[in-house]
Amino acid sequence: MADLTSQNKTLLTLSGVSKHFGGTQALVGVDISFERGKVHSLIGENGAGKSTLGKVLLGVHQPDAGEMMLDGEAIHLRNPAQGNDRGLVGISQELSLLQNRSVADNISLGREITRGPFVDAKKTRENVLATMERFNMHLDPDVHVGALPVAEQQKVEILRALSRDARLIVFDEPTARLASHQAEQLLELVRSLANSGAAIVYVSHFLDEVLKVSDTISILRNGKLIRTSDRKTETRDSLIVGVTGQEVQNQFPPLSPPDLQAPPVLSVRGISRAGEFEDISLDIRPGEILGLAGLVGSGRSEVAHAIYGASPLDKGQISFAGADLSKASVSDCLKNGMALVPESRRDQGLMLSRSLLENVSLPHLRQFSGVLGLNKKREYEEVDLRCKETRVKHEGLRHPVDMLSGGNQQKILFARAAVGQPKLLIADEPTRGVDVGAKRSIYDLIVNLANQGEAILLISSEIEEIMGLCHRVIVMSRGRISKELVQDNLTEQAVMNAAFSGG
Template sequence: VEKRNNNAKAFISFDKVSKSFGATNALINCSVDFELGKIHSLVGENGAGKSTLGKLILGIYKLDSGAVSIDGIPASFSSPTEAVKLGLVGISQELSLLPDRTVIDNIAMGRETTFGPFVSSNKTKEQVLKVMDKYDLHVDPEKIVGMLSVADQQKVEILRALNTNARLIVFDEPTARLAGHQVEQLHSLVRSLAKSGKAVIYISHYLEEILAISDTITLLRNGHKVRTESASNETRDSLIEGMTGRDVGSLFPEISKIDPNKDVLLKVNKLCRNNEFQDISFEIKKGEILGIAGLVGSGRSELALTIYGDRLPDSGSIEFCGNKVGLKGISDSVKLGMAIVPESRRDQGLMLERSLLENTSLPYLKRFASWFYGINKSQERKEVIDSCVETMVKHGGIEKEVQFLSGGNQQKVLFARAAMGKPKLLIADEPTRGVDIGAKQVIYELISQLSKVGEAVLLISSEVEEIIGIAHRTLVMSHGKVVAELSGSELKKSAIMEAAFKQ
């Protein structure tokens, strides 16, 4: 039975709020209060209702039933513009910046200082610099946003929110694309915002992060609120049990041992690409899961894209199944038997406004095509459905647009696409980024199954526990070079982090 804290004065209150999308009940009779000066985290599996609640707060969605009050006064808002006027702003996992404009333009957008009908560039810049100084959050104001690192782009997004005189800020998976030291910087900023009297709503799948930063935690499951509790009364195990309704078991599946006599599937020899990585050499045997660890910017993703044929190396060679290959594009890689789950599902992996069917079958359309009959739709549908079942994608129909799937199911669509090609090598770049604990277990099991049937996996991850949990062997990259190779008893968090920070 849920209890509400009626003693503390809430800034914004939701009373028996519900929201549905067609036949899907995203939020059901949810009541929760958010206080100024507190960090209130929302926790749950994908599809539990976390992001839906966050988007109701920001005016992106309009509630179907229930009531909202701000400072004890009934409130109604149905657009982000109206929410911003009330001091409600958000920072999303997928940044919404203008990459071709300057930092000043992005931060001041819609709030420029004007002189009559004209924008005062100097006064606008002064205002932006004041916000940077106030929160001790500095980025080169004249720099083009698209040229910034992901961490600095996120700073710009936060500064834009702070430039609106925000009273409540929703952080939705803000650390999903950050390295370890950048995460702590963000945490310090979030704590300072709460200390200054702002209400902070924090949505994350990283449970240790939630426990470390939160004052209050609300657990959601299948659209229902399970409980709201002080963070000091929760543990990692209690959160998992509350989210899933199941006892905590082993997160990682058992990984089968690699036969040292197995054939080498992929051999990379002295691969170089200027300003990205240098002199990279390694082998992957059939059935092996090779991890690549390192900080963001160490060259891991660039290496993966080069192996996959998305970009050409400046020197070095790649051998696949015993043959030297000169990949001229991604289509060559697909024909050879490679597949990829890219780092960003939104920017590199999915066409959000197209159907699940189209997203899954796109690389393999020639398989269903004939010059006379065109696309064999029934065969295409059958194979897509089979692949979605195999990878446990939850959906309301393969004709539905993937933008309406939860983040975890969007990620599993990428695995469904890869599985449909029956690849010999899967390159998985941050495969569990932004997904919940339940979806992570599914993805780890999928990777394990690929290994068991003799397919190789190149696993790139910023989560050290993930690397240790499912990789047979791990390379650590730093500043574009492989600085360590670890396996067996050497494969420890301390050893990986020590190598990753090598200069």
């Protein structure tokens, strides 16, 4: 009898599923099943095969071997549309929205209500509004998706999935782009979707989140399923050991104090940009890691972009390494020794169809050029070194970056910023989507750069990261600095209070 109940609960079963891409074995003989009403998390290092597994479930990828059973019947999904038709939907790791279309268009795309041959725009729109209402996720339906910050764009993607009658929903790192209170809301939503009977596949690198939301946890390593277990039998440490195959080490490297006598390398005075931020002043000394905390939308990234020359100031001054960069362009800033790891690897960062080599070295070609032209050997060696330091898992530096897993793409951005030892490194959410092992190597990199005298401006929504890495923290709220915290008053509670204060 017990067997019968468990069978009824099972929605989707994979047996012996394998999938390779060229020489990479992304999945190896995976046996796994997903139950109705349960949140089943997939965890593992970057490149372990989590997204590939999710995409096999949705019909995006077809397995090379193995079987898939939906409700006890074998299925062969040739494309995601066939998956969608069976109620298998996904929220992808990289957003896949049409930037030039409205929120409502994106949510209803492919599912417009028609009257005869025509789209019934009014009904379609009503449907969109009803979905927003039902899941309590409200957005302006008419605004262009491209004009929204990433956190809001993701809501659009989630609403799009929810507007179909989903039986199984794959969430691939859904909170990677969200601030902590938005992540909380999302977890509640995930729970309530499971409670209403859907099978949830939840991919995340945030182990605390996984422990909180899951019923079942599966660990993947190098394409193999290491184990599937009841959440109650796992702890943070047991998961780390499972994911990395190694014993747990300290999360953060030790910090040495910066030279407080040294003059600041960056001085920002009273900078403002209408609608983004107002009257921001800050200094960073060589060797100092300054955290910029605050909620998503508080203006942190906008300040970083302005410092980096990517958007002009309405007023205020920026001086950097002795130069006045108040009106500088990005290329001026680069030349003077700034580097930026941007927030969104897809829109701001990578040329996905180009090689790792090109992506890492392109902004630095001047540095590898001498009287005899480009020194290809030096270029290759430097890129190779930086990719090793950041532990990018790849098949060769000449392969295109879109073949890398999401977290490895993130590491490429970091490798690029580290080339040529900038005087100031601005890192906007540098470990987003990066696995626990590789996170530590990025932390090591940041701290090493600081120890070598580089100044670091670190924007992070992960409060632990801010607490563990920064000498000093500026908290922003609604475009203004709401608080500056130094070692003796730097507590998690103080950062949170300042982030939520009116500003």
